[in-house]
Amino acid sequence: MESSRKERKIVTVLFADLVGFTARAEQLDPEDVEAILRPYHERLRAELERFGGTVEKFIGDAVMALFGAPVAHEDDPERAVRAALAIRDWAREEESVQVRIAVNTGEALINLGARPESGEGMAAGDVVNTTARLQSAAPVNGVLVGETTYRATNQVIDYRGAEPVEAKGKTDRLAVWEAVEARARVGTEVVSTRTALVGRARELDQLVDGLARARQESSTQLVTIVGVPGIGKSRLVYELWQLADADAEIIFWRHGRSLPYGDGVTFAALAEMVKAQVGILETDSADDAAAKLRASIADLVGEAERPWIEAKLRPLVGLGAESELAGDRRSESFAAWRRFFEALAEQRPLVLVFEDLHWADDDLLDFVDELPDWVDGAPLLVLCTARPELLDRRSGWGGGKRNALMISLSPLGDEETARLIADLLDRAVLPAETQTALLARAGGNPLYAEQFVRMISERTDGGAELPETVQGIIAARLDSLSSEEKALLQDAAVLGKVFWPSALAAIGGVPDSQVEDRLRGLARKEFVRRERRGSIAGETEYAFGHLLVRDVAYNQIPRAARAEKHRLAAAWIDSLARDRSDDRAEMLAHHYASALEFASAAGLDTDTLAEPARHAFREGADR
Ligand SMILES: Nc1ncnc2c1ncn2[C@@H]1O[C@H](COP(=O)(O)OP(=O)(O)O)[C@@H](O)[C@H]1O
Ligand SMILES: [Mg+2]
Structure with a gap:
């Protein structure tokens, strides 16, 4: 088409x-x-x-x-x-x-x-x-x-x-x-901490506990914080860092980030950590950098090990060809790097933070995944943050490991979000409608709450719109899906907040089994979730994980296609066994009205729509 x-x-x-x-x-x-x-x-x-x-x-x-x-x-x-x-x-x-x-x-x-x-x-x-x-x-x-x-x-x-x-x-x-x-991009993770932490007490306890166990048992712990963008992964890491920093015992805390667009460096996150550890600055000459690396290794391991570790760390920090990290040489490099981190952890408890692992290359994922199996007998906390997409790529992430923990962050509750919003606005009480509207649009996502509040305070013209930043995050996430998955979400968006697999099959002309497969993938990535109880008898019901995802997906559909999809949605509802509920007549009228609106806006012929639409409106009005 x-x-x-x-x-x-x-x-x-x-x-x-x-x-x-x-x-x-x-x-x-x-x-x-x-x-x-x-x-x-x-x-x-x-x-x-x-x-x-x-x-x-x-x-x-x-x-x-x-x-x-x-x-x-x-x-x-x-x-x-x-x-x-x-x-x-x-x-x-x-x-x-x-x-x-x-x-x-x-x-x-x-x-x-x-x-x-x-x-x-x-x-x-x-x-x-x-x-x-x-x-x-x-x-x-x-x-x-x-x-x-x-x-x-x-x-x-x-x-x-x-x-x-x-x-x-x-x-x-x-x-x-x-x-x-x-403005300069800050090298480390930027989490605005303008407002106090709300909720997340249990999750923070789990992190504190992971670090405590690593220290007490001299063991490696792998903790992965999983959640959609803006839900508060980096903030939790920051909170743990604050607690660790306030503690009397000094620890090593190293941070590395994966980025959505490649600088083409597979192990950039690791390189960031090693450079920070040995004190290499971007402005250092190659000789200075090499000297710092050598000195730092000499502090850590015995003479026999030094040349080997140095040779394998050099390409990582940009002193040598990256090609040396590929292929057969990979496992040797991995071994040397592990030894380096292990030696560090033997000196002081070590925390390695891998931020945004869903963007990491497979090689880095392999390294992080294997780390806990290899480093033993020294206090090491490997702390990862990732979007649910990571689990789509690596369904067994952390699974089957002795000391692995996955913390999945769900949306904040309404009461918590309200506290956050009040704090952001520096105002205890909001007009009830504003509050309700904000809560609904933020949907428990602290980043979205921040962005909506910023929009409201910067602008006078209401604020029914979506902040550009939020729109951008959601649109980019939609574009990371396969075209089939994205098409399915667009069809679902036509149906509304909630939708049903057989309706999707009818609208998209896709077999039921494929619809189910794609929905499962989308549910893993937390775009949609399965509802416990549906509103149409005999139909499994799904809902969008966040309402704004629905809005962005819907707005992507051109008007002519939107009209046709609404017509197909109406036809699907009409095909269901007769049920004299108000709901259904209303839905039918809504889809026909939308089909008419977008068809005429797109300059299409609306004759074939007029009769069924009139019928639906009459039934809707009869209730
Ligand atoms: N529980 C919370 N309480 C208060 N603010 C929070 C909370 N969680 C996140 N935030 C704020 O929301 C924004 C987004 O959080 P962030 O940790 O960057 O999300 P993520 O890393 O999951 O994308 C940050 O400004 C952060 O300070
Ligand atoms: Mg983050």
Whole structure:
């Protein structure tokens, strides 16, 4: 189906244009024009792709790039502004190049089948035109951003105010900001701890207990904290660190993170730990780094072991080819690294924190998984955080090990979330409706609660919208699914908060057995959950794990496809055994109304829908 290759997405658009090039080109030979533009294009493409952007097209001396399509990242607006600043900085250094750049975020229809490399456009939407307009208003060697981009990035980018921009066909002038510079990314995990910890007493006890056992028994403990983004994994790690830090006995605490986009370094998280341990700084020369590594190893192990451990640690910290870590040599490297950590733990209790393991390469997962089997007789706590996706990749993670524990974080309760919200707003009492709405939208997720509160306090226009940051996290998670799983979630979103496998089979034209398989996978990743009791007799019922996932998935469906899916949903309900409940008549009326609305919005023929819809409305009204 044509429309299945299209998706509505929130994208960030970047336009960059050479200043005064057209005038200059008039006097040039075409070959000279090409000779000037080629390196410029190459440079722009390199910068844009480095930050995860997709070049949509070059038009002479202008470029248009997309961040968030075809695949969304959690932080697309930030990536786009960082890329824009990198291009600006480059232009400031090059005397012969001057640019104007604009970045703007908004909804676009994305043609997933488009091949941008052959000049086919991928994105269509007002955001594209507006960005082009902002671009021509940008200062020379400057970056202008629109309001949505500004809102999504003002905590990580420094801006200054700029004159609003007139835009053709728009009554109001557009609010814009000029990006000044990006704030440094902090190397360690950034968890805002503005508010007091609510709940999680039992989980924190479990962590404290794991560390205590490692110390008392001189054993290795593997603890994995599992939960969806924003649920509080890193915060719990931070809480344990605070307690350990306050303790009289000094311990080694090392932290390593896996990132969603590769710097191409498989063992980056481990390298981070080793570098911190031996005191290697990014600014160190290779000689200094090597000396620090050697000295640190000499402190730890006897002479006989030193050369071997050093040789295997060097490539890890960037002193030697990474290829030495692959293949047959892997197990030897692993052994040396383990020995290093074991020797550390023999000196002092050691905590190794592996953050966001769901993004780790398989090799790193193997290393972490095997660590507890090999290191013994020294106090070591291996503390991991991961999203449920990890268990989809490694269903047996930690399983069957003596000292392994999995802590699964569920949403906070309403009372806890309310305490968190009150703390965030610095206000004990909220108007009842605001409170209820906030609780429902946060759904027990502390990060979402924070973001909604921030939106409410920064904006005056209500706040029924989804904060860009939350939208980004959810959209990126949806894009990490297989296309079948994502299609199934979109179909489910049409049905609503709760849905039924046989309805999904009917809407998606997929056999029941496949629907069940995919739902199981989605349940493992905590996108959906099976309800204990359903609302339709004889039908298993599922629900979205978080309501906002449903909203984001639903908003991705183009209108024509949405109309058709609502029609199919109505047909499925109609096909059920007659049940004179209000509910069903209401559902039927809702799906027909939606089908009509989106079909006419998409300019489709609504004749075939009119009769069944009228019938459904009449029945609905009869109750
Ligand atoms: N139990 C809690 N009480 C108060 N704030 C919390 C709690 N759990 C998480 N937070 C806050 O919510 C935000 C997201 O938590 P974080 O630990 O970063 O989530 P995750 O690592 O699971 O993605 C952080 O600002 C954190 O301080
Ligand atoms: Mg985290």
